[in-house]
Structure formats: C-alpha cells, structure tokens
Amino acid sequence: MAALADIRAGIATNLATISGLRVSDEILDNPQPPVAMIALNNIEYHQDMRLGTKYNFTIQVIVGRAAERHAQRALDLYVNPVGNSSVKVAVESNRTLDGVVDDLVVESMPDVGSIQLNDTTYLAADFLVAVYV
Amino acid sequence: MAKFVATGTQVTLNGTDISGSVARAELVINAAEVDVTDFGSSGWTEVIGGLKSGSVSLDFHHDYGASAVSATFQDLVGTIGTVTMIAANGTAASATTPQYTAEVLINSFTPISGAVGDLATFSVTFPTTGEVSYATA
Numbered sequence: 001m002a003a004l005a006d007i008r009a010g011i012a013t014n015l016a017t018i019s020g021l022r023v024s025d026e027i028l029d030n031p032q033p034p035v036a037m038i039a040l041n042n043i044e045y046h047q048d049m050r051l052g053t054k055y056n057f058t059i060q061v062i063v064g065r066a067a068e069r070h071a072q073r074a075l076d077l078y079v080n081p082v083g084n085s086s087v088k089v090a091v092e093s094n095r096t097l098d099g100v101v102d103d104l105v106v107e108s109m110p111d112v113g114s115i116q117l118n119d120t121t122y123l124a125a126d127f128l129v130a131v132y133v
Numbered sequence: 134m135a136k137f138v139a140t141g142t143q144v145t146l147n148g149t150d151i152s153g154s155v156a157r158a159e160l161v162i163n164a165a166e167v168d169v170t171d172f173g174s175s176g177w178t179e180v181i182g183g184l185k186s187g188s189v190s191l192d193f194h195h196d197y198g199a200s201a202v203s204a205t206f207q208d209l210v211g212t213i214g215t216v217t218m219i220a221a222n223g224t225a226a227s228a229t230t231p232q233y234t235a236e237v238l239i240n241s242f243t244p245i246s247g248a249v250g251d252l253a254t255f256s257v258t259f260p261t262t263g264e265v266s267y268a269t270a
Contacts, residue, residue, distance in 0.1 A: 047156065049143065049158065
C-alpha cells in the first residue's frame, strides 16, 4: 500500500521536470512564485473489495503578482495541455510514480484567478489530480 | 452478527483471489415459478417452485498486469469457471460469513471499456451451471 508521503513526493518529482518552477509537496506559509504546492483534498476509500483507494489532490501553481504581464504569460504555459511547461504533461509524465500507485490523471484546472498572500495579490491556478492506488 | 457495510467481499475465480479488482459482487439464486392454478384456486393464481438457477454479477477494475484480472479473463471465455464468494466481509467460511461456490459459464468479457478520463472498468454477469452450494465452516 502506497504511503501518502510517497505519492506526494512522486507528484513533486514529476512537477520538478518543469524548468524554473519551484515545487513543494506541502502547503507553504510563504511561497515564492513561481511555485507549485501539492495539497490533499480528500480520499475515497473502498474502491474495491480490498484496499483500493482514490486520492484527490489539488496542485496550486502560483505564478507571480497578478498585475505582472509575464505572470499571465507564464500561466498560459503552465495550463497548456502540451508543452515543456505544461503542468498536465509534467504530472502525467510518470503515471505510476515509479510503481507507487496504479495510475494518476490530471482531471481538470477548475480555478484560475488572483489570491491574496502576505498582502500581495498573486495569480494562481489549481489543478485537480486523481490518484488510484 | 449485525447489519454490515460491504467493504470486503472475498471473490475467487478458479482458485485465484480477485477481490482486489472487484468493486461490486452479486450472487442471485432463483427458482422458476410453475403455475398450478386450477378451478380450486378460488380465483387466485397458485405457483410452486420449479428449477433453480443462478447468476453471478461482478464489476471489475481493469488490470492487465501479469496474472491480473483482465489477463485472466482473456482466455476463459466459453469455459466453465468456479467462483467463490464469502459474504459479510469474511475471510473464511463461518456461520456468519458463509462461503458460496458456483460453477459459472464465462460467456462474456469486455476487454476494452471506459470513457476518457474515467477509471477503466468492466462488468460481467455469468449464469451458474449446476448447484450453488454454500459452506459455513
């Protein structure tokens, strides 16, 4: 049975293939953009008659101050379904996390917009990732 | 024993435990209705039990790993297989977790299924052949 820490670490390893993007497998108090943070949303137990489990994660990518045009251009690259900076491509680049899980998929990017951190408005996007164990 | 939530129905196929790929398990045992209505039935139909039959329905998560469930089914279509199920989340036959054993005709398999983005699954319903037995020890 995969440990949650191993799943987080595996997703972080996949994200780290994006050049220039800082990655944390936990929520940071003071993130320094551009940064991707991995947060567990919920767990769906009893997916089969043994230990089958579905983990749902949110990856929040904070690209920079909302007013900066380069932040918006960077976000365009992160949310793209293809390309070297695509979060989807990076996370799905090793879908079993080297055998830690059965499969994973980036399901959607449901939220994009500004967030407040330490009195600064940042541009950020959330990605939902389903992990099957 | 008390009411229970099904979380661990043990299912085997030809002696292999496939529970880890099973999301739903169902065994149905039926008896045919034989009509014995006559002029003495006072205006009501009367029936008695006829031949018994059964079916096994299972929902699976696809897995083509070596000896995994999808690979296992590929070569079994058209054959008679032995399915056992232990009720009530049991791991061994007992009075409160009876084990049912059925010979089934493996008459279908869906090797490709699933919508884009969804977990790949498949479902089967097999008719039983012969007696469905159960054991409590």
